Amino acid sequence: MEILQYTLRKLVTGIPLIFGVTLISFTLMVHYGPDKTYDLLGKNPTQEQITEVRHQLGYDQTFVVRYTQYLQELATMNFGYSDSSGEKVSSILIRTMPVSLALILPGFVLGNLLGIILALISAYHRGYWIDKVIMGVSVMGMSVSFLIVIIAFQVIFSSSKGLDLFPVRGWDVYSFTDYIHYVTVPTLASIFVSLGYNTRFYRAVIVEEMGRDHVRTAKAFGAHPIELLFKSVLKNSLIPIITRIMFSIPLVVISGSLLLESYFGIPGVGKVTYDAIISGDQPILKAVVGLTAIMFVFTLIINDILYKVVDPRISLK
Amino acid sequence: MSIKKPLLSVRDLVVEFNTERGLVRAIDGISFDVMHGETMGLVGESGCGKSVTALSILGLIPSPPGKITAGSIQLNGRELVGLRESEYRKIRGSEISMIFQEPMTALNPVFTIANQMTDVLSRHQKIRGKQAKNRAIEMLELVGIPSPDKRINEYPHQLSGGMRQRVMIAMALSCNPKLLLADEPTTALDVTIQAQVMEQIVKLQHELGTAVVLVTHDLGVVAESCQRAVVMYAGRIVEQSPIIPLFKNPQHPYSAGLMASIPRIRADKIAELPTIPGTVPDLLHLPDGCRFADRCQYSDDRCHQEQPNNHIKDNREVACFHPCGEVS
Numbered sequence: 001m002e003i004l005q006y007t008l009r010k011l012v013t014g015i016p017l018i019f020g021v022t023l024i025s026f027t028l029m030v031h032y033g034p035d036k037t038y039d040l041l042g043k044n045p046t047q048e049q050i051t052e053v054r055h056q057l058g059y060d061q062t063f064v065v066r067y068t069q070y071l072q073e074l075a076t077m078n079f080g081y082s083d084s085s086g087e088k089v090s091s092i093l094i095r096t097m098p099v100s101l102a103l104i105l106p107g108f109v110l111g112n113l114l115g116i117i118l119a120l121i122s123a124y125h126r127g128y129w130i131d132k133v134i135m136g137v138s139v140m141g142m143s144v145s146f147l148i149v150i151i152a153f154q155v156i157f158s159s160s161k162g163l164d165l166f167p168v169r170g171w172d173v174y175s176f177t178d179y180i181h182y183v184t185v186p187t188l189a190s191i192f193v194s195l196g197y198n199t200r201f202y203r204a205v206i207v208e209e210m211g212r213d214h215v216r217t218a219k220a221f222g223a224h225p226i227e228l229l230f231k232s233v234l235k236n237s238l239i240p241i242i243t244r245i246m247f248s249i250p251l252v253v254i255s256g257s258l259l260l261e262s263y264f265g266i267p268g269v270g271k272v273t274y275d276a277i278i279s280g281d282q283p284i285l286k287a288v289v290g291l292t293a294i295m296f297v298f299t300l301i302i303n304d305i306l307y308k309v310v311d312p313r314i315s316l317k
Numbered sequence: 318m319s320i321k322k323p324l325l326s327v328r329d330l331v332v333e334f335n336t337e338r339g340l341v342r343a344i345d346g347i348s349f350d351v352m353h354g355e356t357m358g359l360v361g362e363s364g365c366g367k368s369v370t371a372l373s374i375l376g377l378i379p380s381p382p383g384k385i386t387a388g389s390i391q392l393n394g395r396e397l398v399g400l401r402e403s404e405y406r407k408i409r410g411s412e413i414s415m416i417f418q419e420p421m422t423a424l425n426p427v428f429t430i431a432n433q434m435t436d437v438l439s440r441h442q443k444i445r446g447k448q449a450k451n452r453a454i455e456m457l458e459l460v461g462i463p464s465p466d467k468r469i470n471e472y473p474h475q476l477s478g479g480m481r482q483r484v485m486i487a488m489a490l491s492c493n494p495k496l497l498l499a500d501e502p503t504t505a506l507d508v509t510i511q512a513q514v515m516e517q518i519v520k521l522q523h524e525l526g527t528a529v530v531l532v533t534h535d536l537g538v539v540a541e542s543c544q545r546a547v548v549m550y551a552g553r554i555v556e557q558s559p560i561i562p563l564f565k566n567p568q569h570p571y572s573a574g575l576m577a578s579i580p581r582i583r584a585d586k587i588a589e590l591p592t593i594p595g596t597v598p599d600l601l602h603l604p605d606g607c608r609f610a611d612r613c614q615y616s617d618d619r620c621h622q623e624q625p626n627n628h629i630k631d632n633r634e635v636a637c638f639h640p641c642g643e644v645s
Contacts, residue, residue, distance in 0.1 A: 221410035
């Protein structure tokens with residue numbers, strides 16, 4: 001009950017946030033955005049033709065009217081039709097979002113889980129060789145550019161010069177085996193790139209927690225290292241960990257997979273967004289930007305509720 | 318009557334810490350015994366090695382940088398120095414328990430009291446679930462927590478400092494340890510609560526027959542609750558003695574200084590509370606001779622050159638060339 005009230009209150013406070021983000025993105029991307037009038041007209045258009053097209057595109061209306069229309073579109077989730085393909089924007093998103101999620105999720109989950117486990121091991125053996133090895137490899141992983149990693153992994157796993165086990169690009173998924181076939185190399189690449197950052201971040205959090213008095217108490221009462229790490233320490237370190245994971249979700253879902261999708265030729269949201277930016281396809285951009293803002297607000301709320309679940313000292317009032 | 322065997326016997330213990338500034342010998346060859354069921358005070362100013370002594374008994378010296386480099390610690394004749402971690406874990410919390418100075422932070426903030434106490438019980442006593450919880454409630458009742466069946470489901474932050482320390486005591490005694498190490502158990506508490514908590518420890522110790530090593534800088538607490546005390550200075554034991562003669566007639570000039578600096582109601586008014594001049598020597602640059610020599614009013618050339626050995630006389634041990642200020 002308390003949580004429900006809290007959620008509602010947070011939703012209300014999220015409304016101004018949505019207004020702010022949509023206003024800024026509307027101003028930058030639509031109001032000052034590309035003018036498509038002359039793309040749609042032939043050579044030497046008459047003044048009437050220009051006015052006609054500008055009216056069709058809604059350019060002749062005031063800023064306020066156009067912004068209100070945008071908010072309406074957001075509220076009804078009806079963003080009209082793509083300028084370039086003529087397909088309904090909502091159906092494009094419904095088609096591509098699951099692909100992006102399916103592509104990014106394994107790497108995201110494994111990258112964070114492995115990061116936490118390695119960080120726990122590293123923090124527990126702080127100063128010993130195993131810690132130094134893990135930290136050294138992490139720095140290496142962080143230092144190599146994502147592009148290089150993608151290309152290197154494609155060469156290693158997908159080319160005739162390497163193992164030649166997986167396809168270089170594409171997304172031709174009809175069964176679970178297909179899925180594994182296409183998702184493995186992108187997943188490995190994204191784990192490789194995120195693992196270094198994750199491990200270093202989580203290690204710092206866990207090292208701080210390991211120095212707390214209650215950890216010494218647990219040791220003094222004979223706790224096994226596994227119990228110590230995965231129970232006493234981990235639950236206490238969860239707040240920064242949750243924050244990091246939750247806040248990367250909107251980015252990961254919408255745009256994080258852009259590089260992966262374009263290099264592996266996978267038709268996900270990232271690729272659609274990228275193409276929309278290049279071609280000035282405003283209906284798609286408006287949808288993606290608005291949805292990202294809304295997702296951030298929801299993520300914030302879920303984040304705060306998870307804090308309460310993890311740490312009883314946090315009050316929801 | 319045969320000579321009673323001690324419960325805990327520490328011999329020539331040396332603990333060193335590898336710091337950035339060099340090797341620091343935090344404890345330099347200390348020896349003492351704790352008998353079954355007795356309360357022994359471990360007294361000294363901050364940094365003299367009291368807490369390190371307690372932690373090394375439990376094998377909890379943070380390593381690196383710390384290490385026990387020499388000596389032995391025996392519990393009921395069993396050597397603890399160099400014991401395998403897995404064996405040591407079975408001793409911690411069951412045969413030897415410890416309570417800490419800061420009840421605010423010593424309990425895990427994100428688990429309920431029940432969760433933390435039943436963990437210890439299931440680990441060492443192999444009792445689980447309802448049975449473990451009932452045992453934990455019994456223990457909470459024993460340490461004087463009102464309505465323990467409700468309190469046990471609360472989190473540490475919902476309890477007051479005194480209550481938390483009681484929970485720590487309950488947890489420490491829940492597996493009937495033979496030895497309880499209490500590291501400044503009352504320092505962080507209000508004065509009124511201090512007395513209650515100490516009373517509780519002493520009462521339970523009598524009921525359960527647990528030996529207690531009370532680490533403290535509070536001589537008042539030692540005088541009230543201990544039978545014997547060990548006085549430490551800069552990593553060494555300067556005096557150990559039964560409590561009454563120690564307070565009546567301290568032998569080591571340092572103990573004498575400590576006793577003199579206790580605030581109390583005196584027959585003759587004094588303008589200022591006596592203090593010991595100077596400060597504790599840096600453990601990195603220890604003097605060749607007696608470590609207290611620079612601050613001692615009785616020190617002579619020999620004190621500055623030679624380390625005094627222990628003199629044993631009537632159950633008392635003193636490491637001083639001029640015990641009680643006598644000039645040889």
